[in-house]
Amino acid sequence: MQTTQSRGPVVLGTTGAPPPRATAAPTATVSAAANATVSATTTATARERAAMARALELARRGPAHGPNPRVGCVLLGTGPAAGGDRADLTDVTTLAEGWHAGVGTPHAEVAALQAARAAGVDVRGATAVVTLEPCNHTGRTGPCAQALLDAGVSRVVVAVQDPNPVAAGGAQHLRAHGVDVVTGVEEDAGRELLRRWLPAASRGRPFVTLKIATTLDGRVAAADGSSRWITSPVARRHAHNLRAESDAIVVGTGTVAADDPSLTARTADGELAQHQPLRVVVGHRPVQPGARLHGPGGDLVHLATHDPAEVLAALEAREVRHVLLEGGPTLAAAFLRAGLVDEVYAYVAPVLLGGGRTAIGDLGITGIADAVRLVPREPVPLGPDVLVVAAVQERAAAGADSDQTGAGTAPGPQREH
Incomplete structure (x- = not known):
């Protein structure tokens, strides 16, 4: 009935056109300080907001058509000089990026994790900045919320919560397992990106x-x-x-x-x-x-x-x-x-x-x-x-x-x- 969408490539780094797969290690890896547990907060840092803008940009590379939403994800880590202080914006680096390119391909969070893994980047303690709440149900693949947990991500920053009761609940699942979750970051821009998908998902x-x-x-x-x-x-x-x-x-x-x-x-x-x-x-x-x-x-x-x-x-x-x-x-x-x-x-x-x-x-x-x-x-x-x-x-x-x-x-x- 419908043309099968491809799910877009994943990238490492923060600039330039994305290659189809990771071919080199990123410029930095997650530091030991970034691997430490992060205390819960209710707001996002300026660096996380900048990463959300990047994630929204990545999401637009996905198809505007098809049953799935356009979603982008950026994985952030804190450099050694920051001493684990998230307020120090100069030492927060992008570890990997990903976006969803259509049905049958990895969701944005999984795409970013795969890019990091392919380059040998340790994402334990990292922050995942994602435009839509990670899904919490099993379809063709497992839930993205669990994938982030399994990878050791300690903080998740979300633009828009999923309105669908079947797929929603990722934020709650992450919080229940000790992950710091912040929602509503650049929410207006996230809703604009999904202004057709969100009503369809909520109204059936x-x-x-x-x-x-x-x-x-x-x-x-x-x-x-x-x-x-x-x-x-x-x-x-x-x-x-x-x-x-x-x-x-x-x-x-x-x-x-x-x-x-x-x-x-x-x-x-x-x-x-x-x-x-x-x-x-x-x-x-x-x-x-x-x-x-x-x-x-x-x-x-x-x-x-x-x-x-x-x-x-x-x-x-x-x-x-x-x-x-x-x-x-x-x-x-x-x-x-x-x-x-x-x-x-x-x-x-x-x-x-x-x-x-x-x-x-x-x-x-x-x-x-x-x-x-x-x-x-x-x-x-x-x-x-x-x-x-x-x-x-x-x-x-x-x-x-x-x-x-x-x-x-x-x-x-x-x-x-």
Whole structure:
């Protein structure tokens, strides 16, 4: 169903592009002072905060798509001249680094430990700085919290606690075994990195991004049905990058019949991107044998339903965490009415049509008080166009029954190993 992700390489040292494997020992090893037990604290040092910024940078090397979160880890040790004093920032050194590069590869903490072990670095007494709470369950591999314990790490600094009750509990497990754990370090940056994965993990349904390309007066097609192209090549390239970060693209059968889309993610050169999202068609009409959806690209799934909650439940079962909703106005309205859109990516072109097809269908709204409210981020200029990214404020689903609104409250998926 989904392209298998590789888990990224691990690195030693603090600068430069990472090699695929460690080929030399790091510049320093953990000192005897660093091997000593560290008394519990509730705050992170400046050096640990700097290491967290580095860990977040490492995490971004992992894939934005897939069921697993992007996570980075930095192992720190204290040099001999510091005498074990963590307030002395000049003698704290990076021992090893790691990040998660996708399903089936080591988690960031294990990747960093493997890098240290390959170089013969002793990490006993070291500090692990990690962007997401170490997992505490057994999947394809053992729990990361236990791996840190087994390695002798004495302190763990965490940006974001895992919201999933299945995988969470790593911090508690570490504390119970005498490890000093600090959480909430650079938490805002950590949550921004995981802003799509965290809701999916906590609610048990994919995060949904509604993507529209529209004129300044809100039209997605002219009166004759033509829509190629409303936005500029710059905006369309950006939209392809968004597709490459998604697990699935969802459209309705009406869009398939009208536009015959391929729903592929392409590079700036027009070639197929390495990751191709699942192509999902919603509705009862069949996809014709000659449709471009049968061509090269991601797997094709046809869901014979008009219920947004059923669509997301089916995709959740396929380990889809991020859905890009690209259907027409009817499908967009259905998801908005059900309260199942999390954010909007609106590519707006400086074009006026005055008539034609609107971006969003009927939402059943009769007064301003019931409008769908958005929280915009910074607008992004894309050539002559502007990208507006906005989070959807929570509201009661219009006409949705309790089963639909409950689709976002189930326990979240566990991290795969």
